[in-house]
Amino acid sequence: MIETDASIDQFLTRHAPDVEAAVREAAAREIVPRWRRLAAHEVDRKSGPHDLVTDADREAERHLTAELPRLLPGSVVVGEEGVHADPSSYEAIGGDAPVWIVDPVDGTRQFVRGETGYCTLVALAVRGVVRASWTYAPALGLLATAVRGQGARLDGEPLRSGSPEPGRDLRVATSHPDFTTDEQKRALLGLRADGVSPRPCGSAGLEYLAVARGELDATAFNWELAWDHAAGLLLVEEAGGAQLTRAGIPFAIRGGNTLPFTAARDEATARRVVELLSAAV
Known part of the structure; x- marks a missing residue:
């Protein structure tokens, strides 16, 4: 099991592109082919009328749950759909093992409506501290990444938030x-x-x-x-x-x-x- 900050840094230096590839592949295989092509039987409700889940959510999370721990042996996945099936799995976020936190389709309602405003979210956390993240919006053609202490990037270019312009709401x-x-x-x-x-x-x-x-x-x-x-x-x-x-x-x-x-x-x-x-x- 990876336990030190230095070993996580080494992992990210070597394997961050592989994580990106896994995220892109999950979207290409399981999400994008279903976008604007969902059949009625591929959409379900979980806890209420606004809490939707689709086959794209389930299959993309299944793909990432298989691929991400292969890149980082000893790590575990906490995903939205996995926790829905087994709520106790959420407790891994506070454990010692590195945790991949996964939302396979963030913005499921928008995805179901055929809109572009959805994305796949992956974060790597160790003992409750997020060390790296990937935000992929395939319909918008955007991939944002961040590594703690190393900055944020959008499609490979440095990303800076700046400050709000004075004088406006x-x-x-x-x-x-x-x-x-x-x-x-x-x-x-x-x-x-x-x-x-x-x-x-x-x-x-x-x-x-x-x-x-x-x-x-x-x-x-x-x-x-x-x-x-x-x-x-x-x-x-x-x-x-x-x-x-x-x-x-x-x-x-x-x-x-x-x-x-x-x-x-x-x-x-x-x-x-x-x-x-x-x-x-």
Whole structure:
């Protein structure tokens, strides 16, 4: 089992391109051929009318669950569909083994509708710390990567989030109010303030990419499932951004966070969003 930061760094230096290839292959084999071609029997609902799963989700995760541990012996996979089948498997995120955190199709509703706003998310974490991430949007032709301490890249080019332009409203993507507790609803209402322009979020992975690219100023999310956030949070941080929970501390992928939380283009914006979220509660 790989146990040290140095050995993980060595693995990433040698095998990051292989991880990228595995992500691209999973999408090419299992996701893209089903995009805009889904039959009714290939779409199911899990816990509610908005919680969809497709054969693309299942088969892409199955592909990655087979391929990623081959690259890193001793590692395990925590994927959205695997955890749905066995909730106890989520606990591996807090264990000693390196963990691949996988969302095979982030933005399943958009995927089912035939829209381009979906992506595949993969993150590599060790003892609760995300060390690398891959965000692949095949319909958009975009691949973003990040390695802790080594920066973020989009299609091989350095990615920097920058700071919001002075004098205009902050653009913030938020959780939909239908999927929040009463306290979280009150917190999100804090974003209805002068100088802020909130809107409902789409694919979490693509919203994080938009922050890292400087196209969106911040997010404000109220759920903490690691497969939705691990890859994007590292991408934003390595692009020069910042992330904070409503408690004023960084988000922990193990869970137990004070929600909502934010990822933003810079630290000042992150602190401003947290202040707004806290003021309304």
